[in-house]
Amino acid sequence: MRREIQFQLNGREVSAQVAPHESLVEVLRESFGLYGARESCGQGMCGCCTVVVDGRAVSGCLYLATLAEGASVSTIEGNEELDAVQQAFIESGAFQCGFCTPGFILMTRQLLDEQPDPDDEAIKHYLSGNLCRCAAYPEIIEAVKLAARKRRKA
Amino acid sequence: MLRKELGLAADCPIPDIFKKKYGMQAGNVAGAGSYIPSYKSPDANGLTDNATPFWMVGASGVELEVDTETGKVRLTRLVNVADVGTPINPKIVETQISGAAIMQLGFTLHEKMQFDAQGQLRNASFAEYKIPGMLDLPASMVNEAVVAEQKTGPFGGKGVGESGTFGVSPAIANAIHDAVGVRLTALPLSAESIWEKLK
Numbered sequence: 001m002r003r004e005i006q007f008q009l010n011g012r013e014v015s016a017q018v019a020p021h022e023s024l025v026e027v028l029r030e031s032f033g034l035y036g037a038r039e040s041c042g043q044g045m046c047g048c049c050t051v052v053v054d055g056r057a058v059s060g061c062l063y064l065a066t067l068a069e070g071a072s073v074s075t076i077e078g079n080e081e082l083d084a085v086q087q088a089f090i091e092s093g094a095f096q097c098g099f100c101t102p103g104f105i106l107m108t109r110q111l112l113d114e115q116p117d118p119d120d121e122a123i124k125h126y127l128s129g130n131l132c133r134c135a136a137y138p139e140i141i142e143a144v145k146l147a148a149r150k151r152r153k154a
Numbered sequence: 155m156l157r158k159e160l161g162l163a164a165d166c167p168i169p170d171i172f173k174k175k176y177g178m179q180a181g182n183v184a185g186a187g188s189y190i191p192s193y194k195s196p197d198a199n200g201l202t203d204n205a206t207p208f209w210m211v212g213a214s215g216v217e218l219e220v221d222t223e224t225g226k227v228r229l230t231r232l233v234n235v236a237d238v239g240t241p242i243n244p245k246i247v248e249t250q251i252s253g254a255a256i257m258q259l260g261f262t263l264h265e266k267m268q269f270d271a272q273g274q275l276r277n278a279s280f281a282e283y284k285i286p287g288m289l290d291l292p293a294s295m296v297n298e299a300v301v302a303e304q305k306t307g308p309f310g311g312k313g314v315g316e317s318g319t320f321g322v323s324p325a326i327a328n329a330i331h332d333a334v335g336v337r338l339t340a341l342p343l344s345a346e347s348i349w350e351k352l353k
Binding site for chain 1: 246253286
């Protein structure tokens with residue numbers, strides 16, 4: 001029951017054979033070898049599988065791959081060089097194991113697109129759907145603020 | 155030391171030192187090493203004269219508020235201090251103390267694995283087993299690393315991954331007792347269990 005879908009992945013036109021039940025994160029891993037989006041809870045509650053579909057961050061574990069037909073999908077692997085948000089996470093040491101980091105980075109980009117200068121409360125609420133078992137939250141908040149400053153300067 | 159040996163300025167960056175020493179333009183520096191702690195596994199009677207390569211030493215203090223209608227606890231301040239040996243990467247050591255304390259905050263206030271009579275885990279999902287998120291952070295948090303050379307450890311270092319954990323639960327339990335007179339002796343110190351004793 002597989003069928004071919006075509007979509008844009010990190011700026012390239014691609015196609016993949018997908019089964020009706022397959023999630024976007026499964027297809028990214030199995031057909032494209034993109035491991036940045038990770039399935040953790042599989043219920044859309046932790047944010048580790050975050051990918052961007054047509055400009056909006058979604059939970060890749062809940063998003064059926066077949067719905068990506070014709071869409072533009074981007075992942076943490078989408079940019080060749082580190083952007084301001086990635087740089088800020090590195091400089092702030094905003095992780096221990098790094099498993100949740102791609103999701104946090106994609107959500108932070110979306111947050112800063114909407115609110116270029118968020119305060120602590122705004123950051124906490126926007127990123128409350130992303131979980132970090134290492135609990136590097138204070139460092140992540142610092143990283144988001146540093147990224148905001150880097151973006152404003154650029 | 156290498157800087158001196160090569161006659162370089164004291165602030166010469168590390169990549170430049172390696173270029174001078176090894177004549178490389180660029181590349182990776184790879185190395186391997188091992189440290190085997192003196193730990194001995196317990197014998198058949200559960201005894202050992204060396205139970206752990208190091209002991210955790212530290213303390214936590216907390217200020218909190220308890221909602222007397224619901225039992226909900228809100229941390230206004232959490233202070234954690236830990237003996238960290240000699241920090242090899244000080245920035246990561248700080249993150250580890252802080253992260254460990256926040257993880258323990260989850261164990262203290264929310265997290266509970268619920269098993270049924272057959273031993274089947276009933277709440278194996280983040281929907282029913284809540285770990286701390288951004289909104290669960292204490293309003294203010296201070297972490298302090300106390301440097302104290304660990305003579306038995308590599309480069310004076312010791313394991314520090316969970317040294318931020320062990321003071322958190324008793325500090326919160328004592329603060330709840332101090333605030334509303336409720337003495338709880340089992341984790342988690344959930345809003346429900348506090349409320350039960352407040353009734």
